[in-house]
Amino acid sequence: MDYKTKKVITIGVMSELTGLSERQIRYYEERKLIFPDRSKGGTRKYSFEDVETLMDIANHMEDGLQTHEIKKIQEKREQRRLPEAQLKEKMLRGQLNAHFNLRK
Amino acid sequence: MDYKTKKVITIGVMSELTGLSERQIRYYEERKLIFPDRSKGGTRKYSFEDVETLMDIANHMEDGLQTHEIKKIQEKREQRRLPEAQLKEKMLRGQLNAHFNLRK
DNA sequence: CGTGTAAGGAATTCTGACACG
DNA sequence: CGTGTAAGGAATTCTGACACG
Numbered sequence: 246m247d248y249k250t251k252k253v254i255t256i257g258v259m260s261e262l263t264g265l266s267e268r269q270i271r272y273y274e275e276r277k278l279i280f281p282d283r284s285k286g287g288t289r290k291y292s293f294e295d296v297e298t299l300m301d302i303a304n305h306m307e308d309g310l311q312t313h314e315i316k317k318i319q320e321k322r323e324q325r326r327l328p329e330a331q332l333k334e335k336m337l338r339g340q341l342n343a344h345f346n347l348r349k
Numbered sequence: 350m351d352y353k354t355k356k357v358i359t360i361g362v363m364s365e366l367t368g369l370s371e372r373q374i375r376y377y378e379e380r381k382l383i384f385p386d387r388s389k390g391g392t393r394k395y396s397f398e399d400v401e402t403l404m405d406i407a408n409h410m411e412d413g414l415q416t417h418e419i420k421k422i423q424e425k426r427e428q429r430r431l432p433e434a435q436l437k438e439k440m441l442r443g444q445l446n447a448h449f450n451l452r453k
Numbered sequence: 454c455g456t457g458t459a460a461g462g463a464a465t466t467c468t469g470a471c472a473c474g
Numbered sequence: 475c476g477t478g479t480a481a482g483g484a485a486t487t488c489t490g491a492c493a494c495g
Contacts, residue, residue, distance in 0.1 A: 248352040248353060248397045249352060251397075253357070253358045253362045253366070254357045254358070255359055255465095255486080255487080256486090256487070256488095257388070257485095257486065257487075258357045258394070262357070266456075266457080267487080268455090268456055268457065268458085269455080269456065271488090271489095272454095272455065272456070276455095284361070284464085284465090285464090286463075286464045286465075286487090286488095287463085287464075287487085287488065287489095288464065288465075288486080288487055288488075289487080289488090290362070293352045293355075306455085311454070311455090312454080312455080359465080359466080359486095360465090360466070360467095361464095361465065361466080370477075370478080371466080372476090372477055372478065372479085373476080373477065375467090375468095376475095376476065376477070380476095388485085388486090389485090390466090390467095390484075390485045390486075391466080391467065391468095391484085391485075392465080392466055392467075392485065392486075393466080393467090410476085415475070415476090416475080416476080
C-alpha cells in the first residue's frame with residue numbers, strides 16, 4: 246500500500262542506493278538489523294524505509310560502532326516510537342521473560 | 350530521490366503488484382506506454398509511478414481500448430499537466446516536424 | 454568483528470519467434 | 475492486436491565456507 250514500507254527492492258538495487266556491498270547488507274541482516282521479505286524463490290526484497298535504515302547503519306558503522314550497539318540504538322528508537330500502552334506491555338513481556346529465564 | 354519516481358522495481362515484482370503478466374508489461378513497453386530504466390545487465394527497473402501507470406493501462410484495456418488509443422489518452426493527460434510555456438513550445442515543435450515531414 | 458571472494462547452484466530476466474485469432 | 479509459451483542464454487541472487495585480522 247505505502248511506497249515507503251512496501252518491500253519491492255532487490256539487493257542489487259539496495260547496494261546501489263546505499264553504497265553498501267551485498268555482503269554488508271546480508272551481514273546486517275544476520276545481525277538482526279534489517280528484515281527483508283523473501284520472494285517465493287528466496288530472493289530478498291527491501292522497502293525504501295529499509296534504505297533509510299541501512300544508511301543509518303552505515304553512518305553508525307563509520308563512527309566505529311559495533312552491530313550489537315547499533316541494535317541497541319534501534320531498540321531505543323523503537324521504544325520512543327511506541328504509544329504508552331504498547332510500551333508498558335512490551336516492558337512487561339521483557340520482565341516476564343527475564344523472570345522465567347532466571348528460574349530455568 | 351523521490352520514492353514515487355525512483356526506478357527500482359523488477360518486472361517480476363511489477364507483475365505481482367499489477368496483476369499483469371510479464372509478457373503484457375513488456376508489450377506495453379513495446380507500444381511506448383511505459384518506460385522502464387535498465388540495469389547495466391539489461392534488466393528492467395520500474396517506479397511506483399509506473400505501477401500506477403500500468404494499472405491505468407490495465408483498466409483501459411479492460412474497457413476494450415487499443416494500445417494506440419491509450420497512448421493518445423496519455424498524451425492528452427501529459428498536455429494538461431504542462432505549464433503554458435512548455436505546452437506552446439511542444440506544439441510548435443510538432444508543427445515544425447509536420448512541416449518538414451511534408452517537404453521531405 | 455566485519456567484509457571480501459571464489460564456488461556451485463538456483464531463481465530471475467532477456468530476446469526473438471511461433472501460435473492463435 | 476494482444477498475449478501465451480517454449481528455447482537458449484545471460485544477469486542476478488543465494489548459501490556456506492575460507493581468509494584476514
